[in-house]
Structures are given as C-alpha cells and as structure tokens.
Amino acid sequence: MPSDKEITIYDIAKELNISPATVSRGLKDHPGIRKDTKRKILEAARKMGYQQNTFASNLRSKRSNTIGVIIPRLNSYFMATVIAGMEKVANQRGYNLIISQTQESFKKEIASVNTMFNSRIDGLMVSLAYDTGDTKHFDLLLKRKIPIIFFDRVLTHPGCTSIVIDNRQAGFDATHHLIQQGCSRIVHIAGNLSRNVYSDRLEGYKQALVAAGIPFDPALVINNSLSEQGGMEAAQQILAMPLRPDGIFSSNDTSAVACISQLKASGIRIPQEMAVVGFNNDPISKVIEPNLSTVHYPGHEMGEVAASTLITKLDQPAAHALNTIVLRHELIVRASSIRK
Amino acid sequence: MPSDKEITIYDIAKELNISPATVSRGLKDHPGIRKDTKRKILEAARKMGYQQNTFASNLRSKRSNTIGVIIPRLNSYFMATVIAGMEKVANQRGYNLIISQTQESFKKEIASVNTMFNSRIDGLMVSLAYDTGDTKHFDLLLKRKIPIIFFDRVLTHPGCTSIVIDNRQAGFDATHHLIQQGCSRIVHIAGNLSRNVYSDRLEGYKQALVAAGIPFDPALVINNSLSEQGGMEAAQQILAMPLRPDGIFSSNDTSAVACISQLKASGIRIPQEMAVVGFNNDPISKVIEPNLSTVHYPGHEMGEVAASTLITKLDQPAAHALNTIVLRHELIVRASSIRK
DNA sequence: TTGAAAGCGCTAACAA
DNA sequence: TTGTTAGCGCTTTCAA
Numbered sequence: 001m002p003s004d005k006e007i008t009i010y011d012i013a014k015e016l017n018i019s020p021a022t023v024s025r026g027l028k029d030h031p032g033i034r035k036d037t038k039r040k041i042l043e044a045a046r047k048m049g050y051q052q053n054t055f056a057s058n059l060r061s062k063r064s065n066t067i068g069v070i071i072p073r074l075n076s077y078f079m080a081t082v083i084a085g086m087e088k089v090a091n092q093r094g095y096n097l098i099i100s101q102t103q104e105s106f107k108k109e110i111a112s113v114n115t116m117f118n119s120r121i122d123g124l125m126v127s128l129a130y131d132t133g134d135t136k137h138f139d140l141l142l143k144r145k146i147p148i149i150f151f152d153r154v155l156t157h158p159g160c161t162s163i164v165i166d167n168r169q170a171g172f173d174a175t176h177h178l179i180q181q182g183c184s185r186i187v188h189i190a191g192n193l194s195r196n197v198y199s200d201r202l203e204g205y206k207q208a209l210v211a212a213g214i215p216f217d218p219a220l221v222i223n224n225s226l227s228e229q230g231g232m233e234a235a236q237q238i239l240a241m242p243l244r245p246d247g248i249f250s251s252n253d254t255s256a257v258a259c260i261s262q263l264k265a266s267g268i269r270i271p272q273e274m275a276v277v278g279f280n281n282d283p284i285s286k287v288i289e290p291n292l293s294t295v296h297y298p299g300h301e302m303g304e305v306a307a308s309t310l311i312t313k314l315d316q317p318a319a320h321a322l323n324t325i326v327l328r329h330e331l332i333v334r335a336s337s338i339r340k
Numbered sequence: 341m342p343s344d345k346e347i348t349i350y351d352i353a354k355e356l357n358i359s360p361a362t363v364s365r366g367l368k369d370h371p372g373i374r375k376d377t378k379r380k381i382l383e384a385a386r387k388m389g390y391q392q393n394t395f396a397s398n399l400r401s402k403r404s405n406t407i408g409v410i411i412p413r414l415n416s417y418f419m420a421t422v423i424a425g426m427e428k429v430a431n432q433r434g435y436n437l438i439i440s441q442t443q444e445s446f447k448k449e450i451a452s453v454n455t456m457f458n459s460r461i462d463g464l465m466v467s468l469a470y471d472t473g474d475t476k477h478f479d480l481l482l483k484r485k486i487p488i489i490f491f492d493r494v495l496t497h498p499g500c501t502s503i504v505i506d507n508r509q510a511g512f513d514a515t516h517h518l519i520q521q522g523c524s525r526i527v528h529i530a531g532n533l534s535r536n537v538y539s540d541r542l543e544g545y546k547q548a549l550v551a552a553g554i555p556f557d558p559a560l561v562i563n564n565s566l567s568e569q570g571g572m573e574a575a576q577q578i579l580a581m582p583l584r585p586d587g588i589f590s591s592n593d594t595s596a597v598a599c600i601s602q603l604k605a606s607g608i609r610i611p612q613e614m615a616v617v618g619f620n621n622d623p624i625s626k627v628i629e630p631n632l633s634t635v636h637y638p639g640h641e642m643g644e645v646a647a648s649t650l651i652t653k654l655d656q657p658a659a660h661a662l663n664t665i666v667l668r669h670e671l672i673v674r675a676s677s678i679r680k
Numbered sequence: 681t682t683g684a685a686a687g688c689g690c691t692a693a694c695a696a
Numbered sequence: 697t698t699g700t701t702a703g704c705g706c707t708t709t710c711a712a
C-alpha cells in the first residue's frame with residue numbers, strides 16, 4: 001500500500017505494460033495515439049490516483065502557467081474588482097494568478113518585479129506605484145520575451161499593451177457637466193500628476209474650461225493623495241479660498257466623499273452652493289448624501305480584458321499585439337451635481 | 341554573446357573550474373564551503389546574470405514556496421483587506437500567493453481545491469463558499485500533509501487551524517447595545533445559517549435577548565444574502581410587520597446601509613424610531629447618515645495572522661499547531677444607534 | 681572542503 | 697502507433 005508515494009507515469013506504464021512516453025502522450029491530447037490506449041491510460045491514471053507533477057512538466061516546457069499581477073494596493077473597491085475580473089479569466093483559461101502589492105513604493109515595485117521574474121511567471125500585469133520613475137526594472141522580463149500588460153496607471157512602453165480608459169475625455173465630461181450646471185469656479189482635486197490617470201484627467205478639466213471660455217486658474221487645482229484625509233484637507237483649503245468656488249471635480253470618490261462631509265459640516269449646501277463630481281463609482285458614491293455624481297470606471301472589465309489580452313499573447317505568440325486598448329467610461333449624474 | 345541562453349550552475353562551474361555541486365552549495369548558505377570559494381561563486385553568478393531555475397529546484401525539493409488562497413469573492417472591502425494582509429506577510433517571508441474565487445459556489449470550491457493541488461501549493465488558506473456542505477474535497481491535501489488554515493467562514497476540521505473572531509460575543513455585544521438604548525423589538529438580518537459566522541451572530545443575538553428577559557421571536561429574523569438587494573428587501577419586510585420593530589442588527593454593513601436608505605425613504609427616523617447596528621466596519625459605515633454603528637472586523641490582521649500561522653507551520657513542521665485563534669473584535673458605536 | 685554521479689518526473693526527437 | 701533515449705537544471709548522497 002504505497003498510498004503515500006506519488007504515482008508517476010512510470011508506475012502507470014509498468015501497470016499497463018507500455019512505455020512512459022506513451023503514457024505521457026495519452027495523458028495529453030496528443031495526435032497519433034490509439035483511442036482505446038488513451039482510454040486505458042486515463043482510466044489507470046484515475047484509478048491509481050495519478051497527479052501530474054507540474055514541477056517536472058514546467059522544467060521541460062519552461063512555462064509555469066502562472067501570471068503575475070503587481071498593483072499599488074489591494075484595499076480599494078476598484079482594485080478588488082479589477083483583480084476579481086483577472087482571476088475569473090485566468091482561472092477559465094488555465095492560468096494561476098500570483099499577486100504582489102507595492103504599497104505605492106517604487107522600490108517595492110522593483111523588488112516585486114524581481115520576485116516575479118524568479119518565480120518564472122509567463123506574463124505580467126502591472127499598475128504602477130505612486131512614485132515609479134522609469135521602467136528599467138521591467139527590462140529583464142522583456143529581454144526574456146515575457147509579455148507585460150500595463151493597466152490603469154500606465155506608462156507607454158514599446159512592445160507592451162496598455163489597458164486604460166480615456167481619462168482626458170472623462171475629466172472633460174465631468175468638468176463640462178459641472179459647467180453646464182452653472183459652475184464657473186471649479187476646483188479639481190488631483191493625484192500625482194506624473195501618473196497618466198491623474199494628469200489626463202487634469203488635462204480634460206482644463207480643456208473643458210477652455211471650451212467654455214473659463215480661464216484656467218492653477219490655484220484651483222489641489223494636489224494630494226486622494227485619501228480620506230486628503231479629501232478633508234481639500235475641504236479646508238476650499239473653505240479658505242478668498243473667492244469661494246462653486247464646483248469640485250475630484251479624481252476619486254474617496255476624497256470627494258470626505259470632502260463633501262467636511263463641507264456639509266461647515267454648513268455648505270451640496271449641490272446648491274457647491275456641486276461635486278467624483279471618479280470611480282465606488283459603493284460609497286451611492287451612500288453619501290446627496291448621492292455622488294461620478295465617472296463609472298469599468299474595473300471588472302478592465303481586469304478581464306487585461307487578462308485575456310495577455311493570455312492570448314501567451315497562447316498565440318504570433319498574434320499581433322495592440323498598443324493601447326481603451327475601455328468605455330461613463331459619467332453618472334446623481335444629486336450631488338444637479339442644480340438645474 | 342549567448343545573452344539569450346540561460347546561465348546555469350554548469351556555466352558558472354566551467355567558468356570557475358569547479359564542480360556544479362560546489363556552485364550549488366555556494367549559492368546557498370551551505371555549511372562546509374570555503375568562504376572565498378563562496379564569494380567567488382556569488383560574484384560570478386552576479387556577473388554572468390545567473391537566475392536560479394525554480395522549476396528544477398522545486399522538482400528536487402518538492403516545494404513550490406507558494407500558498408493558495410480560496411475565497412468566496414474578491415469584491416468586498418473586507419476581503420480585500422484580508423488578502424492585503426496575507427500578501428504582506430507572505431511576501432516578507434518569501435512565499436507567493438495564488439488566489440482563486442469560488443463565486444460562493446461549492447462546486448467551484450471543489451474545482452479550486454483541485455487546481456491548487458495540481459499547482460503543488462505548500463499550504464492553503466480558505467474561507468468557505470456560501471453553500472459548502474462538507475469538507476471531503478480537502479482530504480486530498482491533508483493526505484499529502486499540506487496544511488490548511490480556515491479563516492472567517494470556517495468549519496472545524498481536526499488538524500486544521502481556524503482563525504476567527506468571537507462572532508457569538510460580537511452578536512451579543514451588538515444586540516445588548518441596542519437593548520441598552522431602549523430597543524425591545526429587534527430584527528436580526530442574518531446570512532446563511534450553515535456558515536459559522538452567521539449562526540454564531542444569531543446565537544449571540546438570542547443570548548442577549550434572553551439575558552434581558554426579552555423572548556426570542558423567530559419572526560424577527562430575516563434571512564437573506566446580505567447584499568444591497570437583500571438589505572432593501574429586508575426594509576420592506578420590516579415595514580410590513582404588524583408590530584413595528586425598533587431596532588435592527590444586521591450581519592453586515594452593506595445590507596444595513598441599504599436597509600437604512602430604504603427606511604429613511606419611507607420616512608422612518610434613524611435612530612429615534614429604528615436604531616441600527618451593522619457588521620464589518622466597511623468604509624460606507626462612516627458615510628451613511630446617520631453614521632452606522634458596527635462591529636469592527638480586523639480583516640487585515642486576520643490575513644496577517646492566517647498567513648504567518650501557516651508559514652510557521654510550513655517552515656517548522658514540528659511546531660505545535662493551534663486549533664483555533666480568536667482575534668479581537670470591537671463594537672463601534674456611532675449615531676445610528678444612539679438614543680440616549 | 682570539494683567532486684562524481686545519480687535521479688527528481690516529464691517531454692520530445694528519433695527510431696522502429 | 698509506440699518505444700528508446702537523452703536530457704531539462706538542480707540537489708544530494710557518497711567518496712575522495
């Protein structure tokens with residue numbers, strides 16, 4: 001009763017009086033193997049409790065069937081839905097996902113890339129850390145032809161595909177909407193402008209102002225970490241402005257909500273005195289009063305598209321790779337910005 | 341310039357005119373190797389761009405340094421923080437995390453366990469699906485001595501450690517608090533009672549009633565999926581009750597918040613006419629008006645403890661394993677339940 | 681302190 | 697259609 005010892009293809013071969021190579025073929029959908037031989041092999045394998053040894057198989061095939069995911073933080077609703085989408089697709093198509101958080105640190109991002117490299121991932125999906133400066137740390141992967149997909153916070157890199165939404169257009173839409181609602185002094189709460197997502201939204205904000213003939217005033221742009229704390233501080237800054245603004249476009253919902261709470265506590269009426277639009281369509285946006293207008297960010301879809309694009313590239317290396325994939329966003333208008 | 345070909349220990353051995361075995365030893369902290377030989381090896385490895393082949397090394401050592409995580413869904417704040425905690429610890433201690441979602445389905449859970457098994461994980465952390473009936477599907481792991489940690493939604497299994505909070509006590513605390521605030525007809529919104537987390541909370545709810553001399557009325561227990569939808573339906577059921585309740589203890593914040601919104605829309609004043617306590621301390625609990633009293637669930641800590649307990653067991657198999665680890669919860673009283 | 685050599689379990693080229 | 701054989705790159709006895 002060697003129930004403890006692992007069953008190998010050799011055991012099956014001996015049992016059936018055939019060669020290990022035939023067993024190996026029978027276990028796959030190898031062409032050129034007799035049907036009933038294959039049946040016998042599969043049956044014996046099942047009966048004997050055979051489990052294929054991935055280590056040996058990986059060693060030969062030089063593939064791990066594992067995809068790495070590097071993200072800044074896994075503590076937001078948005079990121080959780082992205083990962084959920086990735087996992088769903090990866091699972092369906094026979095890949096495993098290994099995940100690493102950079103805690104928004106460039107240094108940790110470099111370490112994560114190296115760990116992933118050593119784990120022999122077949123491909124990588126990355127959303128950049130807050131302060132990632134260059135992309136040299138990805139070179140060792142690219143040199144080994146390991147494909148990389150950037151999503152959300154991207155950096156154009158030749159040969160890599162990026163999955164994004166049109167952040168500039170979204171910023172434009174949000175700001176344009178505020179203007180249409182009669183706002184003329186609109187604050188923008190922005191994140192780190194060296195990240196595309198935030199600089200593009202700022203760009204859209206500016207363009208919407210220009211289009212409406214409103215001069216851009218740098219004093220109305222507040223830069224912070226987009227955290228709850230950041231939103232509260234932004235409210236204080238807004239209250240301290242000599243000329244009171246009448247609208248806010250925040251680059252995420254967390255800070256928009258915190259900001260609204262503070263403003264309400266100071267007696268400002270939303271949206272009458274201050275109309276607000278956030279970004280992401282987090283669950284909190286439907287809970288705050290008044291409900292927050294926001295830009296729907298298709299996180300789940302982004303995860304699915306990123307994973308399926310990557311896996312297609314892995315399974316069909318010849319397939320032509322796209323440079324950038326833009327997903328559809330949507331402005332969701334709720335009570336926090338309706339003045340007309 | 342074979343910069344494309346991978347460098348192996350044989351290449352290093354040839355370069356230094358020593359044997360591959362010595363190189364292998366030099367690369368580890370193997371005892372009985374001369375200091376400067378080791379130095380030479382490490383230097384050559386660095387210079388030649390050596391990367392250890394995990395596949396080969398796994399094949400020999402029969403370990404993958406990978407831990408599996410199986411969860412119902414990765415779309416809640418709570419679960420995201422748990423995973424974040426796990427990843428942090430795993431990363432620090434040199435393990436990778438591979439994640440799989442069951443989508444709350446028992447069938448998918450079985451499939452996930454099998455996939456994980458085939459991926460040769462060294463250990464597993466699991467929170468059970470909504471309808472998981474038995475634990476037979478874990479047997480193949482246990483037979484191979486692969487340790488399993490259950491967390492949050494657990495099932496006692498001999499030989500496995502569970503990480504939980506005292507859900508009974510938490511349910512008691514929440515209900516007791518409502519009673520102290522003058523509530524006497526308290527509704528409990530519960531999840532699937534075959535999951536420990538929900539049945540224990542119900543148990544605590546009952547005990548608090550009994551302790552206060554209030555008879556338990558099954559008609560006041562609403563069972564649902566604890567989703568937003570569920571919370572809204574619960575509100576309708578509450579409004580339809582012949583004798584209007586004056587308090588609600590919900591097993592999560594999502595449904596508590598949805599329920600409050602509905603009740604408010606129907607003109608019920610919170611907390612005066614209906615005091616509410618939720619569970620989890622999700623971000624929405626601080627946004628809803630009035631702010632939701634809730635039970636703080638230490639998700640991040642739970643993830644850290646689960647991972648470090650598992651890794652300790654992996655690194656020191658002899659270490660004595662605990663059966664159950666109970667983390668501290670905390671009732672957080674906010675405006676939604678203060679009537680005195 | 682180092683080297684020789686066997687083998688982990690699988691795959692694939694080549695032969696039959 | 698099946699078998700033979702030679703590794704993939706590493707670790708680990710055993711011997712020197």
